Amino acid sequence: MSKISTKVPLKTTLAYGIPGVGAGYMYLLMTLYVMKFSTDVLLIAPAVMGVIFSISRIWDAVSDPIAGYLSDRTTFKFGRRKTWMLLSFIPISLGFLAVFSPPESLQDASLEIWMMFAILGFYSAITLFNVPHMALGAELTDDYHERTRLFGVRHIGFTFGSILSLVSMSLLISEETDPNGDIRNLAGNLAFLAVAIMSLMIFFSVSRLKENPEFQNRVNKNPFKAFRDVWVNPHAKILILVLFIENLGGAVIGVLTLYVTQYIIGTPALAPLMILAYMLPSALSVPFWIPLSRRFGKINLWVFSMVFTGISFGATFFLPFIDSVTARVVIMFVGAFLAGIAAGCGGAIGPSIKGDVIDYDEYLTGERKEGSYFAALNFVYKSATGIMLLVTGFVLQFSGFIPNQPQTMEVKIALISLYGLVPLLFYSLGAYLLYKKFTFGEKEHAAIKQHIKDNN
Known part of the structure; x- marks a missing residue:
């Protein structure tokens, strides 16, 4: 086995x-605000933006595998x-900058093309x-629980x-x-x-940060074989299916939060506070989830958090039928608060389990291809996000949504069904599959680590 540190020093954890x-800031602004910025400020049709996000x-599907494989194959001393x-x-x-500072001279089709290339570029x-950053996190330690702490700190930074x-x-x-x-x-200045x-940063x-030079050049030169190995790994196969289903449920939450607060709840000014009610417990709960994962197991806690998330958002389905603001x-x-607590678990434990599955690949192939x-x-x-954004754009377009106007009950029901029932369905299904089919826990991870050590 490669000689890597089991305990990650605090300075390394913080540097990681x-x-x-910065990534959390950019991702959330892109997820929550770009759709609304485009439809309500730039006056681009929701269906067009849905198509643009889906194309991205x-x-x-092309750029991620390329980035992962090139990162695995890079041999620079740095x-x-x-x-x-x-x-x-x-x-x-x-x-x-291109997303939030489109030239004001652009209109209609030219503006739509600009936004498409800007979003694709970002x-x-x-x-x-x-991709390299996440891959590096899996390399900094091979300890089953230390990885949870490392990715937990990353999740706290991302949430902050x-x-x-x-x-x-x-x-x-x-x-x-x-x-x-x-x-x-203002959007341009904030982006700068x-x-x-x-x-x-x-x-x-x-x-x-320091990388382990022993991990360099330990991947097959054939990129197709590298990604075939991902699918051949039985634990990765189950994890891929679970993540796809989970993200079918979670994708619409971010993009529709501003729409729900404005057009269903009727308090658009409270939108940032409502999102904050989700973000704060997501970050602050991480230190509690880490020791709980040692006691109850990472898989069991992740299953619980997925079910809890689905129920928390599912309850919002009743909002259009409640008269009191x-x-x-x-x-x-x-x-939002309850879902945020659950998100703290998924943000720390999910990437940690991905790292464990990569160790299983080393057991099968002798290679280290975290990037792939x-x-x-x-x-x-x-992919799941793209599918749901496409669906969301067309649902808004064809349900009769009109920007900056009071919406009909049909539009409200369409919005809240996407926001509440879709997460409830898919998070529950993902949790069921994870609980029933994913069997690579702490004991199994320790066994393959020992096998790798004995054969090196």
């Missing part, structure tokens, strides 16, 4: 988690992961950072960045409602500040 702040996910993380800051900056660029994006989103929403506001100028800070992280607000806040695995798993997430 810090770029998650289809492109990820590091196979850190090299790509460092290079990513330039296209990330250009893509994020997601391609963030892949160059995210998401919370910061809520401040920006609050400013943007206030600017939208101000008759004298200049929403496009974000890319500057993200770049500094990447520089700091790559200057502090106060009651609707309370239900939304409580649901996280690329494949990210592709599953993005």
